[in-house]
Amino acid sequence: MTVNSISYFFNPDSIAVIGASREEDKPGHIILKMLLDNKKKNILKSRIYPVNPKANELLGVKVYHSVKEIKDKIELAIIVVPAKYVPQVLTECGEKDVKASIIISAGFSEIGNKELELEVLKIGREYGIRIIGPNCIGVLSPWSGVDTIFLPVYKILSDGTKLVSTPRPKPGYVALISQSGAFGTVAMDYMVGEGIGLSAFVSYGNKIDVDEADLLEYFMSDDKTRVIIMYLESIENGRKFIDIARKVSAIKPIIVLKAGRTRAGSRAAASHTAAVAGLDAIYDAAFRRSGVVRVYDMEELFDVAKALYMLPPVKGNRIAIVTDGGGAGVMATDMAEIIGLDVPQLKGETKEELDKLREIGKIPYFSSIDNPIDLTGSATTEMYIEALDVLLRSNEIDMIIVLALHQVPGIRDPIKLAEEIANKVREYNFIKPVLAVDTGYSEVAVLERECFDKNNIPSYKIPERAIKAAKALYTYGSYLRKINRFNEYVSIFSSYNK
Amino acid sequence: MTVNSISYFFNPDSIAVIGASREEDKPGHIILKMLLDNKKKNILKSRIYPVNPKANELLGVKVYHSVKEIKDKIELAIIVVPAKYVPQVLTECGEKDVKASIIISAGFSEIGNKELELEVLKIGREYGIRIIGPNCIGVLSPWSGVDTIFLPVYKILSDGTKLVSTPRPKPGYVALISQSGAFGTVAMDYMVGEGIGLSAFVSYGNKIDVDEADLLEYFMSDDKTRVIIMYLESIENGRKFIDIARKVSAIKPIIVLKAGRTRAGSRAAASHTAAVAGLDAIYDAAFRRSGVVRVYDMEELFDVAKALYMLPPVKGNRIAIVTDGGGAGVMATDMAEIIGLDVPQLKGETKEELDKLREIGKIPYFSSIDNPIDLTGSATTEMYIEALDVLLRSNEIDMIIVLALHQVPGIRDPIKLAEEIANKVREYNFIKPVLAVDTGYSEVAVLERECFDKNNIPSYKIPERAIKAAKALYTYGSYLRKINRFNEYVSIFSSYNK
Incomplete structure (x- = not known):
């Protein structure tokens, strides 16, 4: 009434x-x-x-x-x-x-x-x-x-x-x-x-x-x-x-x-x-x-x-950070640790798979795969997709932050990068929340972020803000689990995207 | 060498x-x-x-x-x-x-x-x-x-x-x-x-x-x-x-x-x-x-x-907040207190003068003059200038944050408001640092902020960021005082603006 x-x-x-x-x-x-x-x-x-x-x-x-x-x-x-x-x-x-x-x-x-x-x-x-x-x-x-x-x-x-x-x-x-x-x-x-x-x-x-x-x-x-x-x-x-x-x-x-x-x-x-x-x-x-x-x-x-509008909540606080800029990766990691997210060192199968990508040159041989996964300034669109594919399948992590600084030369078309990342995430049916960052105000930065947003990958202007947003997915997820409503909510949420 | x-x-x-x-x-x-x-x-x-x-x-x-x-x-x-x-x-x-x-x-x-x-x-x-x-x-x-x-x-x-x-x-x-x-x-x-x-x-x-x-x-x-x-x-x-x-x-x-x-x-x-x-x-x-x-x-x-580029450092941590939006004033006050700035309740002459402005209707009779000075949604350009004039002369405060949300109807021309605030600050020879905030991305917000910046009044998108910037003026000022360089620096700084 x-x-x-x-x-x-x-x-x-x-x-x-x-x-x-x-x-x-x-x-x-x-x-x-x-x-x-x-x-x-x-x-x-x-x-x-x-x-x-x-x-x-x-x-x-x-x-x-x-x-x-x-x-x-x-x-x-x-x-x-x-x-x-x-x-x-x-x-x-x-x-x-x-x-x-x-x-x-x-x-x-x-x-x-x-x-x-x-x-x-x-x-x-x-x-x-x-x-x-x-x-x-x-x-x-x-x-x-x-x-x-x-x-x-x-x-x-x-x-x-x-x-x-x-x-x-x-x-x-x-x-x-x-x-x-x-x-x-x-x-x-x-x-x-x-x-x-x-x-x-x-x-x-x-x-x-x-x-x-x-x-x-x-x-x-x-x-x-x-x-x-x-x-x-x-x-x-x-x-x-x-x-x-x-x-x-x-x-x-x-x-x-x-x-x-x-x-x-x-x-x-x-x-x-x-x-x-x-x-x-x-x-x-x-x-x-x-x-x-x-x-x-x-x-x-x-x-x-x-x-919270674009992504489902998560059960765990383990986050993977993929980046083409070492500094941005470090700042994201700092903020994650400060607010209580875990940036675990990768091991087991995930590490093996990333190692293999490195060996066969699908990501740079000098990449860091320790989490943050630092593809360095030599990153290309294909490398992001390869690394993401491993991370989306990994059971060592609950969420992924993609730091896709548009400046690096190998990312010839940063808007296409955003689209391909979205396609990859969609291929896995949005099973793991993915958030994105590109920094700055240049035309390319603005369009890259818009493209992420349009594809339900929330995008942020600095790494720290993305990390805080990711934390909320965990906070809300934890509450839902506590009251035994996690699965119900996720099913309501899934109906939204149809 | x-x-x-x-x-x-x-x-x-x-x-x-x-x-x-x-x-x-x-x-x-x-x-x-x-x-x-x-x-x-x-x-x-x-x-x-x-x-x-x-x-x-x-x-x-x-x-x-x-x-x-x-x-x-x-x-x-x-x-x-x-x-x-x-x-x-x-x-x-x-x-x-x-x-x-x-x-x-x-x-x-x-x-x-x-x-x-x-x-x-x-x-x-x-x-x-x-x-x-x-x-x-x-x-x-x-x-x-x-x-x-x-x-x-x-x-x-x-x-x-x-x-x-x-x-x-x-x-x-x-x-x-x-x-x-x-x-x-x-x-x-x-x-x-x-x-x-x-x-x-x-x-x-x-x-x-x-x-x-x-x-x-x-x-x-x-x-x-x-x-x-x-x-x-x-x-x-x-x-x-x-x-x-x-x-x-x-x-x-x-x-x-x-x-x-x-x-x-x-x-x-x-x-x-x-x-x-x-x-x-x-x-x-x-x-x-x-x-x-x-x-x-x-x-x-x-x-x-x-x-720090636009403003001289300060000796004290007492800040006055002038606003036309109560909420923004509260958020600024919260952040100030959290990071160790003082938002003192005004008293003595400053309070008397503001009280008088209120009595004679130069600021709304229902304004709050307790600091934050809340001119409310009835604020006009003239009211900001009147209140600012009192604060620039007050010895109870060291810095001023002007929250000039452009939406209120009485501020007919927010860009003109920014100009007149700058004129007033200039009249007092930039004696007290003034920082400004207007929120949002609308055309008016962007232009108002640009106008503040152009006049050496640093402007920010949300109150909290302005407060943190103000804190730095105090931090650096305190260091300069400790090493007995405050006056020398201020004189170097003054030479910049010539």
Whole structure:
């Protein structure tokens, strides 16, 4: 039932924009315009009804003076009126039997106005209207076209230049839940840059009703969501969070970036959200117990999301590193050891096979096959494939990191290298997770990484970031094993790639 | 004398390319072509002489059959002949009174051929020829046009597309010394992407003669070098390194990325360079004692280089954080506390002044002024400037991080914001280091960061990276104070910006 009521936020048949505005830089204008644009583009199917007591027409659409004037039933109300009018507007929504409301308006507990907030909550409860907000930027669903992010895609600079400022991610499979609206918009910009698709984004502001646990539960059942990422500053109802997180992470991974880790940081968080951040160690324990994968900055958040979205988790922590640059191999090995992955010296059959490749010149005779497998600056595309073939079959390792620095002369076409690596991995049916690295910003580096990503081999800009992402596959895998869900999850995961 | 002899590598009057080749993908061709191109572009002033016993003309230039045939004196010989011919070629260079040689050729101690290497060294010593290499990619000086990096700027893919693969950084003030050639080329790609200028790059391979300490000493006296960054895997002569590093870091900062930190990492380094990496704690102590700023991955290497190149060091660790996104402020505060910077609660005059700004509405009445100073999503350009003006005058803080997330509606022109912040900082004569952050990859984010950088306000993609860079200003400042060189360095530094 909870989940059903929450789906109105993401897939409403009809939407009222209460506080729709004529002024172009007002949220009540930007939101209406975005929805109408998405409708025109045929992304949004919902019927749209602007509400404003003082207007009759806006952006070519009839305006209603009150939500009660609308003849159609209304599933979602987006409320952008000044705080003091919210109780009245929400009451009207209740009388109209609106199912869900996103209250964008600020001016509640975040500035000490706790009473007004409680009044709003009371009305919501009375009429059974679910509420996201107040004081939030709301919801973005690239699949359904619902978009209450009142920051326009473009900014027009003082000299008239129109530049992309708040881009929207493409439809995808990663859900983003952010306590901070600002973090959410920043994260979306990052996702667009990294080419990561979004299932839906929610910023829930003062969370008087819908909170992170409700959203987790919703995304658990959401077909489009395969990985859930969260930015948190505080959790009030820890018990509820743990219970639900535990349920969810048995089915799909939850990755959390929790700010306010330190004394000074939680002071900062408190002054910012009026919420007590609490002891970090308590959060840490709660996350561990409920299978949440914790990360420590925004780059890591998306690095890990990419790995867990593209790759199955693993049972073991043994990693093989293949490289054409000795230094990169050393740095990857360092980071692996520091965060608790094993870079085992190869022996037995694996070593014999690599040794043989070396003997017959299929990899350079001066390669190092000790793990890292260093093909050196004499590496070619064929050598990577030969070495990879041995490693994909080896039972001495659980994961493989391919450091494919594009500069070496023998890799004549680094994009083709990425493709051939992907073909080889596919030949083995993605049995072992493979992650890739190419460093730098040159055209070749960018295209090589894109090619890896396109083929479900998550790619990273520096070795250390790939290693941290690989670690998450092990962390989540270990949790799944602990709760006896490893095989079930892998089978769900396999169904994704079909 | 050492320094003088080393300058032949970077500013030779005349260069012989011994082993110049007709085959387009051979180092002996690529190097000659790059030098001739740089000469055509009037970047390189040196006279160029290709040497190849079997050719008479190459790329439109007369070819000599031996270095001894050349009538002109030769200051630098670039040697790209097979390993076994190197002794003979170097002897001829000696007889010709060549001053310096870069031996690109591989096939020495790195594959067990220690004897050949010793023979080469003996010849070098006998004739007083300085040697970089063997088994290296050599030298790049964007100022003088010397370029022995035998990886062409472009790769031509299988479908004929020509793409930038190994770009060369623009002339600048950061010197790069790398034990690993691969790391060096990767780093150059990174520098181009980050817009960081290079004074010179050296990869010294097996370092039979010129080593990291010699290069440090050279860059100490090099006018174009303001910051030295190094990638190291091992140091053989620790005493020499410490002595020289100590001398150098009293005058300009040295930033070191030392790989092979862990047991597994040093095993990897050993198999890669045949050198013993040694205990990390020993390196750590050596770096600390000699004023070297240590970093832990490539991104941090350049983040810190940017800060130390653009900003003076500081005496104290107290940092103010100004933000328009609460979450970003919290994350910055967390990282600051974790790495030992202080984010003090403001009091006294500073607090009074900020309070007053709040009262008279020059910053939002609901701003948080506790540090982080959170101007919230209602921030405007003017508000940033007002708050900054107070902080630049405050004696409660030593550094300022401006988190200027471009999304908020009140910042109509984020590039103008960056300019006005720079003007304000300039008004106070750069008295307090200011670092900036805007997150994401959107056009606006990229341009805002570029504008900060252009104005000597180093900018970063996420708050955590800016905080780590700020920490380096304090680390280096503390070292300078310890050795009583703080004021001298600051006065050298000030002369840079004139």
